[in-house]
Amino acid sequence: MALKMVIPKGKLYDKVAELLSDIGLTLVGDSRNYRPQLFGCDIEVKLLKSQNIPEMVALGQHDIGFAGMDWILEQEADVEVLEDLGFNPVKLVSCIPEEWDWNEVKQRKIIVASEYKKISAQYLNKLGIQYQLLRAYGATEVFPPEDADMVIDNTSTGSTIRANRLKIVDTVMESSTQFIANKSVLDDPEKRKQIDDLLLLMRGVLNGRKRVLLEMNCSEESIDRVVALLPAMRAPTVSRLYNADGFAIKAAIERKLIKDLLPKLITAGATDILETPIRKVL
Numbered sequence: 305m306a307l308k309m310v311i312p313k314g315k316l317y318d319k320v321a322e323l324l325s326d327i328g329l330t331l332v333g334d335s336r337n338y339r340p341q342l343f344g345c346d347i348e349v350k351l352l353k354s355q356n357i358p359e360m361v362a363l364g365q366h367d368i369g370f371a372g373m374d375w376i377l378e379q380e381a382d383v384e385v386l387e388d389l390g391f392n393p394v395k396l397v398s399c400i401p402e403e404w405d406w407n408e409v410k411q412r413k414i415i416v417a418s419e420y421k422k423i424s425a426q427y428l429n430k431l432g433i434q435y436q437l438l439r440a441y442g443a444t445e446v447f448p449p450e451d452a453d454m455v456i457d458n459t460s461t462g463s464t465i466r467a468n469r470l471k472i473v474d475t476v477m478e479s480s481t482q483f484i485a486n487k488s489v490l491d492d493p494e495k496r497k498q499i500d501d502l503l504l505l506m507r508g509v510l511n512g513r514k515r516v517l518l519e520m521n522c523s524e525e526s527i528d529r530v531v532a533l534l535p536a537m538r539a540p541t542v543s544r545l546y547n548a549d550g551f552a553i554k555a556a557i558e559r560k561l562i563k564d565l566l567p568k569l570i571t572a573g574a575t576d577i578l579e580t581p582i583r584k585v586l
């Protein structure tokens with residue numbers, strides 16, 4: 305039977321669609337079609353609001369899906385988290401009006417607006433303060449000061465918090481997009497194999513995005529200096545140049561090291577340096 309996959313519409317969609325495309329599965333459908341086709345495999349796809357996904361996967365309506373960790377925890381969804389994809393990172397923060405003193409606010413009973421009722425209650429209970437929770441349905445940051453004393457909401461750039469003249473008092477949790485599965489589906493050997501294969505390819509793509517492939521030439525005299533600079537996955541590949549003195553070197557290097565590494569390689573004697581993206585590391 306076809307594997308059933310649920311994909312978040314909204315903010316999380318683009319990164320998930322890009323990942324699927326990078327593993328060779330292309331989503332086809334217009335933006336109002338919530339049942340796109342996934343070409344290249346036997347997987348049935350449906351789009352849902354990301355808040356509905358953890359519950360639907362836990363119930364077994366869908367075998368696998370993608371959802372923010374915030375909504376997995378908020379719904380206490382009993383799903384298997386297969387991989388933290390790291391996409392769309394946010395922090396859930398508690399905020400009060402900019403000019404208020406948090407130590408004073410803590411002393412009285414406060415009204416707290418949030419879309420995350422369970423996570424908020426757990427946080428506020430831990431603080432040991434008196435509160436009343438108000439379920440927000442978006443635009444949470446606009447509630448204070450007239451309609452609430454505090455908000456607990458997600459933030460990415462912080463611009464919505466600043467624009468509404470709020471300040472952060474605590475980080476309640478961090479969240480990013482997770483690849484999840486229904487727990488009992490993993491007991492089905494055929495579906496398990498399909499899911500494991502998807503996971504292998506996704507991890508290959510995520511690892512590939514962290515690295516680039518560097519190729520360069522160098523002379524006999526500089527080879528030891530150049531190789532010593534290369535923090536390759538294992539050891540760099542070194543081969544002799546045909547009909548010439550010197551070597552060709554190839555190594556997969558962490559992307560974040562490249563900026564500092566390239567000038568050092570040139571100083572050490574590397575020439576003809578090529579940097580290319582890596583699609584997958586398996």
Ligand SMILES: Nc1ncnc2c1ncn2[C@@H]1O[C@H](COP(=O)(O)OP(=O)(O)OP(=O)(O)O)[C@@H](O)[C@H]1O
Pocket residue numbers: 313314315316353354355371372373374375392393394458459460461479
């Ligand atoms: N500004 C943001 N940047 C990155 N991720 C976000 C941001 N806002 C929310 N998210 C994440 O997106 C998921 C869905 O949140 P939310 O309901 O706010 O967005 P949406 O349903 O995609 O958007 P909308 O309600 O505007 O259609 C959550 O897991 C949340 O953590």
Ligand SMILES: O=P(O)(O)OC[C@H]1O[C@H](OP(=O)(O)OP(=O)(O)O)[C@H](O)[C@@H]1O
Pocket residue numbers: 441442443444445457458459460461462463464465
């Ligand atoms: O830190 P920032 O980069 O400003 O992003 C955070 C804001 O983005 C989301 O709002 P959204 O645009 O989805 O509106 P909503 O509050 O109506 O859900 C979220 O709920 C925050 O309000």
